[in-house]
Structure formats: structure tokens, C-alpha cells
């Protein structure tokens with residue numbers, strides 16, 4: 001289930017944020033995610049979390065949004081987020097969230113680890129993050145104070161290394177590059193439905209869906225990010241998995257066909273019969 005926390009405009013124009021994309025890449029992106037193109041070249045983006053139902057009325061939440069008005073994302077992201085309302089609308093009590101997976105420790109993904117008063121917003125949840133991600137966090141990074149320190153103090157921070165089986169049908173896949181310990185989440189639904197790959201920020205704009213070689217200006221390590229993105233997209237295509245994205249204005253998108261990235265998805269998006 002997709003939960004929209006916020007919707008906004010990025011602080012850089014799209015063509016600054018994605019250097020190296022050519023006209024064909026932008027044309028493809030416009031078909032894949034028309035909502036991302038704002039006036040004057042602005043990049044319009046969503047800030048989204050995903051909830052996965054677990055047995056017994058429990059939930060796994062993937063990412064924790066931009067957070068409240070006084071959260072660490074307040075300097076650039078559209079705070080306050082509306083995740084508390086989105087959860088209520090979906091019938092999800094924060095106390096029933098057993099696990100929060102943090103794909104990475106950027107401000108716009110860790111905002112609701114704390115509520116407006118600084119207390120843990122998900123009181124019973126373990127928060128699962130890659131150990132390499134915590135280790136790479138700058139000492140002055142506000143997420144250290146906001147997320148890592150309070151969760152660690154309460155025994156709610158759970159650091160893992162590499163690929164990790166979280167639960168039946170839920171696997172954490174390391175996808176480094178955007179940040180050193182970035183991870184994505186594979187949701188296997190078996191006969192009940194299609195598998196879903198929750199990308200996190202391995203993919204932040206449709207221009208990288210049409211052409212995974214296009215870098216994002218705020219990736220920590222561009223070659224590694226590109227390799228992770230290509231690997232993730234080809235894995236999704238091979239297994240027939242849908243992609244679930246944080247920042248596209250469409251929550252779920254088809255992966256591009258493996259032999260020709262971008263083509264099939266672009267055609268599907270532009271075909272009125274589908």
C-alpha cells in the first residue's frame with residue numbers, strides 16, 4: 001500500500017538534478033511520469049512510504065517520510081508531512097507497525113521516526129537499517145540526533161549487513177550508491193499477486209527509469225548507484241515485479257524490458273488501451 005507523505009517541488013530544476021540526460025531521455029521520462037514536469041523545468045516529486053500487511057494485523061513500513069514541521073527535512077522538503085493522516089485513512093495504528101525499514105538515512109526518509117515532540121512515532125517498531133549506512137553518517141548530520149541516537153537508546157535500532165531476510169516474503173536488498181548503505185525491499189506475494197520491488201532512492205526520477213545510466217546530482221557514488229539501479233531494474237523485469245517508488249508521481253510503475261531499457265515501459269504508458 002502506497003502512503004503519500006508529501007508532494008512538492010525540488011530545490012533544483014530537473015536538468016540540474018539529472019546532468020547528462022539527453023532530449024530522448026527527457027521525452028521518455030515525460031511519457032513514464034508526466035506529473036514530474038513542473039513549470040519552467042521544475043521537478044515535481046512525491047515523498048512516499050509503503051506499508052506491507054503482516055499476519056495478525058501488524059505492518060511493515062518502508063521509509064518514514066519528510067516528518068513533522070520541526071523535523072530534519074524542514075530545510076528543503078515540504079513539511080509537515082501528512083503520514084499520520086495517511087496511516088489513519090488506511091486504518092493503520094502506528095502501534096501496530098512492527099518494523100520500519102529505512103532504505104537510507106536521508107532526512108526525507110527518516111522524518112517520522114520521531115513525532116512532533118521528539119518521541120518515537122512508532123513506539124513498538126524495530127527500525128531496520130544497513131550498518132554501513134549508519135557508519136557513513138556524518139557526525140553533524142541532523143538524522144543522527146533525530147533518528148539514530150534516540151532509537152538506539154531505546155533499543156529500537158536494528159542494524160543489518162547486506163542482503164537480509166526480514167520475514168516470509170520480505171527481503172532487504174543492498175543497493176548502494178545513492179548513499180553507502182542504501183537498501184531496497186523485495187516483497188514476494190506468491191500466488192496472491194505480483195512481486196513488488198520497493199526501490200527507495202536507487203531510482204528517484206522517471207528519467208532514470210527510461211535510462212538507468214542517467215546520474216542524479218546528489219548520489220554519493222555515481223558509478224555504484226548506476227550499477228545498483230541497473231541491477232535492480234533488470235531483476236524486476238526478469239521476475240515480473242512492479243516497482244514501487246518514493247519520488248515519482250506514480251507510486252507503482254513497470255520496469256523497462258531488460259533488453260532495451262525504457263522502451264516497453266514508455267510504450268505502455270503512452271498506449272491508451274492499457
Ligand SMILES: [Zn+2]
Pocket residue numbers: 106108109201246247
Ligand atoms: Zn529521497
